[in-house]
Amino acid sequence: MNELDKIKEFLLENPTLVNIVKYALLVVFILLIIQILRRFLRKNILDASARYKTQKGVEIFGYILLVILTFSYFTGNIKDFSVAIGLFTAGIAFTLQELILSIAGSIYIFVVKVYKPGDRIEINGIKGDVIDVDSVYTTMMEIGEWVTSDNYSGRIVKLSNAFVFKGPIYNYTQDFPFIWDEFDLPIRYGSDIELAKSIVIKIASEMLLDYTTHSKSKWKEVVNKYYIEDAHLDPTLAISLTDNWIQFNLRYIVDFKKRRYVKNQLNEAIRKEFxxxxxxxVLASTTVELIKLPEIKVDLSSKN
Known part of the structure; x- marks a missing residue:
């Protein structure tokens, strides 16, 4: 018996091993096709958004195809398919529950459009810009933490997609890419308050005109889509009296990525006009008023 006959006999005696090898080759082939398609799309699609979405679509389709082929491949060798699938599913669900939940989360993110790359979100106490969403993880460029305002910290965070089912998701971008911001201005008592009010409102209205105009059109879409009341989008000024000064509170709407820049520009312009x-x-500062000085007695006489 030659070597070829021995191999044939071995394969005939071990059909399970043959099936496993065939299945492994099939999986490798599909994964290879996925990678080839991803590279082809990456090189030939110039638009970043379209390139990203098509690559993710190919990846998700490939994984779904693998699952379908896996079940169909082993169906012929399992007499009681429903029982086997039930046991298999229970075992997988128990051992890989976090992974399965993450994959389900990725499908949920894409189907429901919870967020997408480019959105600024806060999830599980982490705030940042979404830079990638794959089948298991959401990757974010973190903002905040030890860095003040909405600046990048420099850390890239990978977060399990399972968290979309475990708590609230704050999206700064979806449907309405603007946020309300505010800051206080302390005005000294005795100042011309009406002049101060006119200066602040004029500067805010002129500098924020583009944001206000664009936000109004976006807000109409939000009102038509959701059960929500209309909102005042023009800059507003509220005044309150304190022990030390008259406090101006300026509230306005701004692009979510330009909050710090716009606040700095407003403060500079208002200070120069004042x-x-x-x-x-006059801008006020904390002062201390002495109502009465204590009496101090000094005895300069000396006793010999």
């Missing part, structure tokens, strides 16, 4: 009033409007 300085041009020649003392009619």
């Amino acid at each position: 300085e041009k009033t020649n003392g009619k409007v």
Whole structure:
């Protein structure tokens, strides 16, 4: 008996091993096709958004195809298919429950459009810009933490997609890519308050005109889509009296990525205009008023 006959006899005596090898080759072939298609799309699609979505579509389709082929491949060798599938599913669900939940989360993210790459979100206490969503993880460029305002910290965070089922998701971008922001201005008592109000409102209205105009059109879409009341989108100014100064609270709407920049521009412009009033409007600072000085007695006489 030659070597070829021995191999044939071995294969005939071990059909299970043959099936496993065939199945492994099939899986490798499909994974290889997925990678080839992803590389082809990456090289030939110029638009970043379209390139990303098509690559993810190929990846998800490939995984679904693998699952279908896996079940169909072993169906012929299992007499009681329903019982076997039940036991198999229970075992997989128990051992890989986090992984399965993550994959389910990725499908949920894409189907329901919870968020997408480019969105700024906060999930599981982590805030940042989404830079990638794959079948298991969401990758974010973190903002905040030890860095003030909405600046990048420099850390890239990978978060399991399972978290979409475990808590709230705050999306700064979806449907309405604007946020409300505010800051306080302390005005000294005795200042020309009406002049100060007109300066603040004029600067805010002029500098924020583009944001206000665009946000109004977006807000109409939000009102038509959701059960929500209309909102005031123009800059507003509220005044309150404190022990030390008159406090101006300026509230306005701004692009979610330009919050820090716009606040700085507003503060600079308002400060310069106040300085041009020649003392009619003065920014206040914390002061201490002494009502009465304590009496101090000094005995300069000396005893010999």
